Amino acid sequence: MTFTIKTSFLFFFLSIVLIQPLFAAAKPSTAALVDIAGKQRMLSQKIAKSYFFYGQGIRPEKTNKQMLDSLTLFNKNHEILKANIKNSDIHDMLLYIELSKDELPAIIKAPYSKKNGTLMLDYSETLLEASNDIVKRLEASSGTKKEKIINLSGRQRMLTQRIAKYYIAYQAGFKDKNLVKHLKDAMKEFETAHKLLGEYKKNTPEINEELNKVARLWNVVNKFFSKVEKGGLPVIVLSTTDKMMASMNRVTEMYVSLLNK
DSSP states (O other), X not given: OHHHHHHHHHHHHHHXXXXXXXXXXXXXXXXXHHHHHXXXXXXXXHHHHHHHHHHTTSSHHHHHHHHHHHHHHHHHHHHHHHXXXXXXXXXXXXXXHHHHHTTHHHHHHSOOOHHHHHHHXXXXXXXXXXXXXXXXXXXXXXXXXXXXXXXXXXXXXXHHHHHHHXXXXXXXXXXXXXXXXXXXXXXXXXXXXXXXXXXXXXXXXHHHHHHHHHHHXXXXXXXXXXXXXXXXXXXXXXXXXXXXXXXXXXXXXXHXXXXXX
16 A cells, blocks of 8 residues: 555656656746737727726726736736746836836726826837837747738737727827827738738638638728717727727737747
């Protein structure tokens, strides 16, 4: 009996020793890191978008949960990037992101106000710019061109949330011409990139199916953005852009799997 227990313990101990190096070696690929950093771009916009929808009392339970969940995921992804990227310039940018993102909980917890809305817009731009810089650095450091399609597809996720953010911020009273210009620039960028994705020769039938779904949704909702000054139908904007973002997330993940083969 004693021998059996000792033998079982020995096998258990050896299995842990042998398995540990395997876990240590299982680091995300560059393509996966580009995807994660790309999600940070999207989350920077989604947090702000949700903040304005929630502040305007539009689907408050859903938008509050979306805002809090997005911040939690942003923090989780941030730790993954810190743990798996050794480049000192990227680490400096991650530190800058950390200083900015740590200001968000106080804004979220405080009652909605236009002053806090201004801060949220500013932080969303800062986090986007810094996260986009990390994506570019990762892409450049890879030495290959395969991450470009992941960057392009991942950026579409961000643009769905950026467009919705500007739309609802306008309805919340941020009616300056610069905001409208940013909205329309994001729309043009989205349409151009979607065309390029549709022409990518390595697309699988599953990828094309998701891209076609996004195109159909875009045809429904883009007129609301073009006529942002008229306002109205915020629930449709919220629902449709979230569906587009989910489809583009699936497309990006499929590109990561395709290029890791």
